[in-house]
Amino acid sequence: MDPSPRWRDVLVDGAVVRVMEVGDPDADPLLFLHGWGLSPRCYAEGMSRLTRAGVRVVAPCLPGFGGSDGPPLVGAAGGWGHGIDLHAYAERIAGLLDVLGLDHPLFVAGHSFGGGVALQLATERPERVRSLTLLNSVGGAPSRRTGIVDASWWRWAAGAATELSPRHVARAAPSMLRAFLPNVVRKPITMALTARLALSASLAEQAQALVARGLPVLFVWGDADRLITPGELGGVACALPAEVVRGRHGWLMTEPEEFATLLRNALVVHTMLERRRRGQAIVLPVGQSLADLIPRERRSAPRVAVGS
Numbered sequence: 001m002d003p004s005p006r007w008r009d010v011l012v013d014g015a016v017v018r019v020m021e022v023g024d025p026d027a028d029p030l031l032f033l034h035g036w037g038l039s040p041r042c043y044a045e046g047m048s049r050l051t052r053a054g055v056r057v058v059a060p061c062l063p064g065f066g067g068s069d070g071p072p073l074v075g076a077a078g079g080w081g082h083g084i085d086l087h088a089y090a091e092r093i094a095g096l097l098d099v100l101g102l103d104h105p106l107f108v109a110g111h112s113f114g115g116g117v118a119l120q121l122a123t124e125r126p127e128r129v130r131s132l133t134l135l136n137s138v139g140g141a142p143s144r145r146t147g148i149v150d151a152s153w154w155r156w157a158a159g160a161a162t163e164l165s166p167r168h169v170a171r172a173a174p175s176m177l178r179a180f181l182p183n184v185v186r187k188p189i190t191m192a193l194t195a196r197l198a199l200s201a202s203l204a205e206q207a208q209a210l211v212a213r214g215l216p217v218l219f220v221w222g223d224a225d226r227l228i229t230p231g232e233l234g235g236v237a238c239a240l241p242a243e244v245v246r247g248r249h250g251w252l253m254t255e256p257e258e259f260a261t262l263l264r265n266a267l268v269v270h271t272m273l274e275r276r277r278r279g280q281a282i283v284l285p286v287g288q289s290l291a292d293l294i295p296r297e298r299r300s301a302p303r304v305a306v307g308s
Contacts, residue, residue: 003048005041009067010060013096018098020044020059020066031109032059032091032116032269035136035250036198037191038177038298039066043111046256048265053264055107058100062117063092064190065183082135084193086201089118091161097128105130107267111252112136112228113194116201122215123206124170131216131270133263136249139203140231204232211238214277216270222247 006021020040032047034040040047040059047057064070064084071088097106108129113162115137122129125181184191204258211217221230227249243262245251252259 003051005044005047005059010096010099012092012099012208015063015069015092016067017063017092018061019100020047020061021057022047022059023056024041024054025056027051027054029056029058029102030109030263031093031097031102032057033062033108033117034059035066035112035114036138036194037065037180037183039183040145041066042179043256043259044251045297046252046259049256049260050263052260053262053267055267058102058106060093060096062114063089064187064194065180069303070216073193073291084190084197086116086120086197089117089123090110090124093117094125094128094193102128107131107133107270109133109135109266110137110265112249113138113140116198116203119210121207126210126213126215129215130274131218131267131292132210133218133220133266134207134233135220135252136228137219137233137261138198138228139200139201139207139270140229140233141200141204144162169170191230198228202232205235207233207236211236216240216273218266218270220245220266222249222251225249240269273281 003022005103006017009019010017018039021214022044032040032043035041039061040134043059047059050057061068071092073084084198104269105128108131110116112135114135116139118129118132118134119137119139122132209216217236217238218240219230219236219238220235221242221244223244223246225248225303230242245258245262247255
């Protein structure tokens with residue numbers, strides 16, 4: 001099967017959702033939700049590698065980004081900007097899955113803002129989510145202690161431009177700018193409101209409830225991330241310890257091979273956790289635990305914030 005991305009527009013409740021798909025249409029589906037201000041195109045290199053494991057990646061442009069229609073700026077109860085919340089995003093994604101006919105639970109992975117949407121989707125539509133892999137996810141309600149809210153949202157957003165190390169600029173910056181700049185030009189209000197939402201989202205209690213319900217959840221953090229820190233999400237106790245990789249906020253785009261390898265192994269571990277929950281046997285090499293199946297190629301010592 002050609003791993004080249006395929007694009008199409010899907011109509012969901014009258015709104016256009018732009019969708020990138022990679023891999024065999026008959027393979028197990030993985031729903032991937034991208035980060036703030038970007039599009040799935042920025043992650044295409046890693047997604048193509050991931051399909052080698054027999055996974056079909058379904059990666060929509062989140063509402064208001066990458067050619068997808070935005071959520072309403074006015075909510076049902078009225079009020080400017082009240083239509084932009086994680087519920088609206090999760091609802092649109094759930095509607096997309098309905099239209100695509102993806103009736104069975106999916107593996108779900110989300111980066112940054114997409115991680116917050118993934119958590120909300122799993123909370124509101126648990127029958128849709130098979131496991132969660134949350135990569136540098138928002139939702140920890142960052143406080144002064146974690147060093148983010150001290151800056152205004154626009155200063156935080158501007159900091160995204162410095163999140164690529166000099167040696168990675170040539171590789172990742174062009175695709176990021178191709179996604180980011182059109183979003184700023186076409187949907188500036190949506191960009192501003194979603195940036196504020198990313199800074200203020202508090203999802204630790206939801207995440208802990210999902211874990212308590214038995215959903216496999218893995219948190220992955222970059223040790224040099226200056227945009228998002230774990231915050232309260234660092235205290236969520238999961239069956240698997242949080243993974244800390246060497247890299248900044250955009251490490252998924254600058255290290256596509258590592259991203260694909262880590263995510264592929266996370267899905268294997270999540271599948272084993274499913275088996276254990278159903279009372280089925282898990283066979284591991286002698287002396288290994290499930291956590292050992294997550295690769296450690298570029299792993300670093302956890303930061304204090306992860307366990308706090």
